[in-house]
Amino acid sequence: MGTDRAVETIQREMTTFARRARASAGRLHPELSLVSYTLLSHLEERDGRRATDLAAHYSLDKSTVSRQVAALERAGLIERRPDPEDHRVQVLHLTDAGRRILAQVTENRQAAFRERLADWPEEDLRRFAGYLERYNAWSGEAPAEGN
Amino acid sequence: MGTDRAVETIQREMTTFARRARASAGRLHPELSLVSYTLLSHLEERDGRRATDLAAHYSLDKSTVSRQVAALERAGLIERRPDPEDHRVQVLHLTDAGRRILAQVTENRQAAFRERLADWPEEDLRRFAGYLERYNAWSGEAPAEGN
DNA sequence: CTCTCCTGGTTGCACAGTACAACTCAGCGG
DNA sequence: CCGCTGAGTTGTACTGTGCAACCAGGAGAG
Numbered sequence: 001m002g003t004d005r006a007v008e009t010i011q012r013e014m015t016t017f018a019r020r021a022r023a024s025a026g027r028l029h030p031e032l033s034l035v036s037y038t039l040l041s042h043l044e045e046r047d048g049r050r051a052t053d054l055a056a057h058y059s060l061d062k063s064t065v066s067r068q069v070a071a072l073e074r075a076g077l078i079e080r081r082p083d084p085e086d087h088r089v090q091v092l093h094l095t096d097a098g099r100r101i102l103a104q105v106t107e108n109r110q111a112a113f114r115e116r117l118a119d120w121p122e123e124d125l126r127r128f129a130g131y132l133e134r135y136n137a138w139s140g141e142a143p144a145e146g147n
Numbered sequence: 148m149g150t151d152r153a154v155e156t157i158q159r160e161m162t163t164f165a166r167r168a169r170a171s172a173g174r175l176h177p178e179l180s181l182v183s184y185t186l187l188s189h190l191e192e193r194d195g196r197r198a199t200d201l202a203a204h205y206s207l208d209k210s211t212v213s214r215q216v217a218a219l220e221r222a223g224l225i226e227r228r229p230d231p232e233d234h235r236v237q238v239l240h241l242t243d244a245g246r247r248i249l250a251q252v253t254e255n256r257q258a259a260f261r262e263r264l265a266d267w268p269e270e271d272l273r274r275f276a277g278y279l280e281r282y283n284a285w286s287g288e289a290p291a292e293g294n
Numbered sequence: 295c296t297c298t299c300c301t302g303g304t305t306g307c308a309c310a311g312t313a314c315a316a317c318t319c320a321g322c323g324g
Numbered sequence: 325c326c327g328c329t330g331a332g333t334t335g336t337a338c339t340g341t342g343c344a345a346c347c348a349g350g351a352g353a354g
Contacts, residue, residue, distance in 0.1 A: 006272035013279035018168035113158040125153035128278040132160035
């Protein structure tokens, strides 16, 4: 019936999208990898998070986050400040440079999407956005996907 | 206005999805990587493609495809047959094992999506599927994303 | 107070996926 | 025959990732 066909299509198209995103991420956005971008965005929204928080939130290994954070710090986009309350902890903050790069990359991505979605009626855009939010908001019994 | 908000949301949610897909691909589907899965699917639809075709189709380097193909062959999922017409060419075919694994993995993925989308009204599913197809079908001036 | 356990983070190692460049081999056009 | 082109392979390097071992700071039990 129609439902199965629709689910099949969704599965197929999401797979296609994921594959392309992966393939093109490095080439299209050399400024900032997907994960770096996400981490930076997260910090922009909620400054002063710990690396562990990020790892938990994105289901990444703490070692991965540690290295990403180290790279971002080397690039001068974030700062690690010791937490006076707990000397094990490093609190992460965006630097001005980080904020600037983030804004610029966001704008680039945004522009790409705008172009791609240019001839969509607003009604469709709003519905599509809603569906995506709803899709991502799902949290089944597998908390493995994080967020 | 509403359009910009919607595009912003779409950008954000697509990014989230891509990040999660990347993170969970290996863990959730250890049987077959995303790319392997895609290549196998492609071969199921159009048997007898050449490695170069796949590379072009997915904007992957031919060396990457070469290695992926080699791995799939080692795993017994595809066969490489010399093309009698042109001895430079290797024509790729799914084996029975490949077809079986592919079917099983597809079913697993499908089930995950079905569960995730279980309480969506059919109308929404069909619209969402349509939007995704439309989104992926877009081919701007950057043919880099392939397909 | 000290000993043990817990927690945040780093580092060593391994591995997948990828690109680029150099190469081999087969076919093609002069 | 000779050089050019195209298919595919291989060497090398880099990124992102996880796991396991480790280190250092805190917290509670005795």
